Amino acid sequence: MRLSKFCADVEFSPAQGNKVIVKAQAGLSLTRLSGLAMRRGLSGLEFAYGIPGTLGGALAMNAGTREGEMKDIAVSVTVVTRDGAVKRLSGGECGFSYRSSGFADGDAIVECELALRRDDDARIRERMRKGWEARKASQPLDKPSAGSIFKNPAGNFAGRLIEAVGLKGYCVGGAMVSEKHANFIVNTGGASAGDVLAVIKEAERRVYETSGVRLEREIKLVGRFDE
Numbered sequence: 001m002r003l004s005k006f007c008a009d010v011e012f013s014p015a016q017g018n019k020v021i022v023k024a025q026a027g028l029s030l031t032r033l034s035g036l037a038m039r040r041g042l043s044g045l046e047f048a049y050g051i052p053g054t055l056g057g058a059l060a061m062n063a064g065t066r067e068g069e070m071k072d073i074a075v076s077v078t079v080v081t082r083d084g085a086v087k088r089l090s091g092g093e094c095g096f097s098y099r100s101s102g103f104a105d106g107d108a109i110v111e112c113e114l115a116l117r118r119d120d121d122a123r124i125r126e127r128m129r130k131g132w133e134a135r136k137a138s139q140p141l142d143k144p145s146a147g148s149i150f151k152n153p154a155g156n157f158a159g160r161l162i163e164a165v166g167l168k169g170y171c172v173g174g175a176m177v178s179e180k181h182a183n184f185i186v187n188t189g190g191a192s193a194g195d196v197l198a199v200i201k202e203a204e205r206r207v208y209e210t211s212g213v214r215l216e217r218e219i220k221l222v223g224r225f226d227e
């Protein structure tokens with residue numbers, strides 16, 4: 001289902017003290033929502049600026065950066081279950097953890113409430129600008145990719161482990177471990193999903209053999225693959 005065409009409204013509640021509740025539908029672009037909040041002087045979504053995708057996907061993945069993640073601001077999430085029931089879960093009931101959530105298989109997130117707080121819009125803009133500059137400086141955003149391939153293991157960085165086994169620049173077909181950030185696999189032209197998976201498996205194998213760390217994938221495989 002493509003929710004962005006028909007399920008992308010947003011509504012800002014009147015402020016209660018410093019706090020404003022934003023009710024937003026799942027098809028809304030996360031970066032667009034972050035920009036709308038900034039223009040109203042609302043802080044809390046600066047981390048989300050530049051993360052591609054929809055609000056629904058961001059909640060399902062508990063998207064975030066070192067500066068914050070969806071679980072920090074999610075007050076409630078409304079889902080339509082596989083059998084058509086509408087359920088409203090509190091933030092605490094969503095099972096959020098690092099790049100993961102506990103929504104039931106088949107639940108479609110349709111709406112959420114996020115808690116933001118009032119701040120000076122120039123300061124918010126500045127935090128967003130800094131985050132975006134840091135992202136551009138460290139990630140290969142000029143080339144197509146699926147974002148970070150692996151979750152960072154506790155106390156370490158997936159990119160550092162992959163770089164340490166000499167895989168920067170490693171290619172299978174058109175899929176290449178980015179020279180800029182080893183946790184990104186970029187498409188240099190004509191990469192198939194199979195090429196990307198072959199690179200992923202090589203990184204998993206070499207990192208495990210060298211450091212004993214089993215990398216956990218952040219990306220999900222959709223479709224059929226020979227694993």
Ligand SMILES: Cc1cc2nc3c(=O)[nH]c(=O)nc-3n(C[C@H](O)[C@H](O)[C@H](O)COP(=O)(O)OP(=O)(O)OC[C@H]3O[C@@H](n4cnc5c(N)ncnc54)[C@H](O)[C@@H]3O)c2cc1C
Pocket residue numbers: 003026051052053054055056057058059060061062063064065099107108109110141145146147148220
């Ligand atoms: C260049 C690049 C940079 C990235 N940087 C970051 C980053 O800094 N931090 C970060 O956390 N992520 C990052 N990502 C990953 C990605 O942007 C997030 O996972 C994104 O939030 C997913 O949203 P989406 O709408 O594209 O969902 P999809 O990729 O389409 O789906 C992701 C998962 O969410 C589920 N899902 C999607 N919508 C719904 C819904 N409405 N209801 C229920 N389940 C749903 C899907 O079934 C799937 O399991 C990056 C990706 C790229 C390509």
